[in-house]
Amino acid sequence: MRLTLLAAILLLTACANHEATPHRSLLATLEQSGTSDGPPPMQVDPRIPQMTKYPCARCHEKPLTALKQTKPAAHWEIKLQHAPATFTECKTCHSETPTESLRLMNGKEVSFNNSYELCAQCHSRQAADWRGGAHGKRTSGWAAERKVLSCTGCHSPHQPRLNPRWPAMSRTHSEETP
Amino acid sequence: MRTLRAFFNDALREATQGSTAYHAWMGVLTFLMCCGAWAYSVQLREGLIVTGLHDHVSWGFYISNFTFLVGVAAAAVILVMPTYVLKDHDFHSAVLIGEAMAVAALIMAISFVVVDVGGPARLWHLLPVVGRINFPRSLLAWDILVLNGYLALNVGVPFYLLYSHWQGREADKRYYVPVVLLSIAWAVSLHLVTAFLYAGLPARPFWNSSLLGPRFLATAFTAGPALMILVLTLIRRFGGYPVAHETIQKLSVVVTVAAQICVVMTISELFVEFYRNTHHGQSARYLFFGIGEKRALVPWIWSSIALIATATGLLTLHHLRAKKAVLYSACVMLFVGILIEKGIGTIIPGFIPEPWGKIHEYSPTWVELTVALGIWALGAFVFTVLAKVAIPIEMGLLREANSALHSTVSPTPQPAANPAAPTPE
Amino acid sequence: MTDSPFQILNNKTMDRRDAMTTLGGMLAAGLGVLQTSCSPLASAAEKEKAQLDWQAYFQQNFQLMTDTEKDATVRRLERSYELNTGNRIDVSAQGPRKDVLYGYAFNVSKCRGYMDCVKACIEENNQDRASGMAYIRIHENKKGSMDFEEANDDFFHQVPAAGHFYMGTQCFHCQNPPCVDVCPVKATWMEPDGIVVVDYNWCIGCRYCMAACPYDARRFNWADPVVPIEEVNPNQHYLGNRLRKKGVVEKCTFCIQRSRDGKNPACVEACPTGARVFGNLLDPNSEIRWILANKKVFRLKEDLGTEPKFWYYMD
Secondary structure (H helix, E strand, C coil), X not given: CHHHHHHHXXXXXXXXXXXXXXXXXXXXXXXXXXXXXXXXXXXXXXXXXXXXXXXXXXXXXXXXXXXXXXXXXXXXXCCCCCCCCCCCCHHHHECCCCCCEEECXXXXXXXXXXXXXXXXXCCHHHHHHHHHCCCCCECCCXXXXXXXXXXXXXXXXXXXXXXXXXXXXXXXCCCCCC | CHHHHHHHHHHHHHHHCCCHHHHHHHHHHHHHHHHHHHHHHHHHHHCHHHCCCCCCCCCCHHHHHHHHHHHHHHCXXXXXXXXXXXXXXXXXXXXXXXXXXXXXXHHXXXXXXXXXXCCHHHHHHHCCCCCCCCCCCCHHHHHHHHHHHHHHHHHHHHHHHHHHHHCCCCCCHHHHHHHHHHHHHHHHHHHHHHHHHHHCCCCCCCCCCCCHXXXXXXXXXXXXXXXXXXXXXXXXXXXXXXXXXXXXXXXXXXXXXXXXHHHHHHHHHHHHHHHCCCHHHHHHHHHHHCECCECCCHHHHHHHHHHHHHHHHHHHCHHHHCCHHHHHHHHHHHHHHHHHHHHHXXXXXXXXXXXXXCCCCCCCCHHHHHHHHHHHHHHHHHHHHHHHHHHHHHCCCCCHHXXXXXXXXXXXXXXXXXXXXXCCC | CXXXXXXXXXXXXXXXXXXXXXXXXXXXXXXXXXXXXXXXXXXHHHHHHHHHHHHHHCCCCHHHCCHHHHHHHHHHHHHHHHHHXXXXXXXXXXXXXXXXXXXXXXXXXXXXXXXXXXXXXXXXXXXXXXXXCCCCEEEEEECCCCCHHHCECCCCCCECCCCEEEEEXXXXXXXXXXXXXXXXXXXXXXXXXXCEEECCCCCCCXXXXXXXXXXXXXXXCCCCCXXXXXXXXXXXXXXXXXXXXXXXXXXXXXXXXXXXXXXXXXXXXXXXXXXXXXEECCCCCCHHHHHHHHCCEECCCHHHCCCCCEEEEXX
């Protein structure tokens, strides 16, 4: 009897967690490390170096009405599929008198590198997530200063919706190409 | 020291001599062991890829056999307890046979664990001091300790008893009774610990039940004594060892009660699994009815249920149980039924469906079957040797006084000098 | 094809002594050790190789090694690889950084099932190509349900498929990991920076951890893993993506070889949609902490008390 009791007590020791981390302590540990004083600092990938038709003034020397008469037509390939057509047109984002920058709704000019300020006018929720780190593509590691792609790094401003594609592989037909 | 050597010499001579039938039996077992060893060498070379196991069902036939055999080993107490605790001496003659069976079952259980691991060469990591055993946190560490401890106890007590009897004196109760009592507690905890090994995993809802431990005990106390009845009968018939009729009768009562408890427990588990259609019951649903096209275990579990239910029904009726033919066939049915239930119906469905609900089936390959066969042959071999030595000592035929070696120091055994060796049949 | 030990023992032309010597030699060859180290004909390189294997066999559990021993161990791995292939690898034993606890967040709204993460993970972590091992599983769920049983984890069509959303699972690096508790030899543990790792040299391959993991995070090397030599990632960590042998368990390590270097895990870097976020949970200004504080997050099977350091959230 005493032996059985001893065995039972011994077995109970298996239930005691001898590790230093007590159960259900994760969130408490995080709280102890302090609270944030705003969104994490970040560095946005500049847009201008990637633009092929920049600066605008290379072509836009004359007023737009005059340019429209010349051939060949420029920017003809752009098909605007961004919000209902009744709502958006070129000048929703671009100024009619190009000044190497974008134009906010209040008339303020914004550099192409800061296009996210323009997007944030409508997409304020996405912008908040992006600033916080819940949306967007990071290009640096976790330890270095945070580098992120700007909105236009992933979304074409004229057709922001992403198209379906084939996956890189599948679990069993690995590396098979469509 | 010299006496001890003489004892082992006597034992060795006894084990290596016998009728043609004995040699043939041992020859067959040796052949099967060799087949198993060869299949294992294939597995060692190629890796566990030659088994039917995969990342989703990562334990299979080996661990199933291990679980079942731990139960058989634990059931040896059912003979020891009445003899030493209840002073019921009807069991006395069967105790040593029971312990020999426990030893054989333990050796098989340990072998099944060894063949299951991916790095048997690294098993020294389990040793104290040089290794790093995770005790008391890991239930597998517990299981390794209780298995080896139980093996030591079951080797120690019979050795002391046989050695004393061989010397022609009574064994001293003050020495062995406390150890026997310890081994009784040990046996119960052995199978409970093995059940906790599985029951302690919330990741596998099928095992994560407090009834698993008691169910393991109930099935062990059914299959163990059922096997014992069959073995004792065979030994009485072919080994010339007198086993009291009462022993078998009492064992049959044990088997009956344990089988009834098994059935009750199975029903209560099934109720919980099937009353509400929860995810918790998916494994049971797969086991009993299959899910979609995947139904590999269904025929097995239903044959097991049929065997156990029929046998329990037969044994429950007193007049049927009294009939030898019915008793023996019921014991065979129970043993096979529980072997299937523990082997195929407990371990494998714990892994199906896998944690994200997908069904990946498993069936053992020829390598697993051959290795398992080899290990079973090893168990039978060990048991035969132990019984072959124990029986003549217990019958008073093998004694130090008759020993050929005691007077002459020559280590070469002289077959003719052992008139006491019984010739089976 | 070598003879089985039994054939050798049964070979009547060989005397017993010879047979035993051969058998002993074969046993040693099974460990890949003694046969070459004792043979007078073996080249110096082969002798060195055998010696390294011998030392590897008797090496201590990594957690108990001193820094010097750790260094010697990784140098041995590099040398051994060089002797075997002629190529160089760089194996690190870099320890955890102070005040760092890694955490991961997964944006269910953004994942589109591209599987770029899975591919990058396999390449980064030198996973067995022959068995198609992958630490990450992407589940294609029908909208309206998050029942993984109904999800498809083996899709191959244009993604995202209409009416579906995607969720990735991998090792969640539980703060209260059941796999670590059950290991009988302490071959797996949680590092101070929260990464659950395996010492592949200490693992005995019992696979109890695989049974204990509620998330299907662990993988076993059922055969010798195959990684084409030109695809081997040479930047390795002892506890991470170094080459494994058959018979041991492995798992996601948050790319320990990258994360301890300040980089993001390969899956995070490869994900084109930014659905994967990695960072230091103890830094209140990290992105992961911003997500925990500002998004509605959830974890899988929280009822099991495993405390995964892997959260899901939506836009």
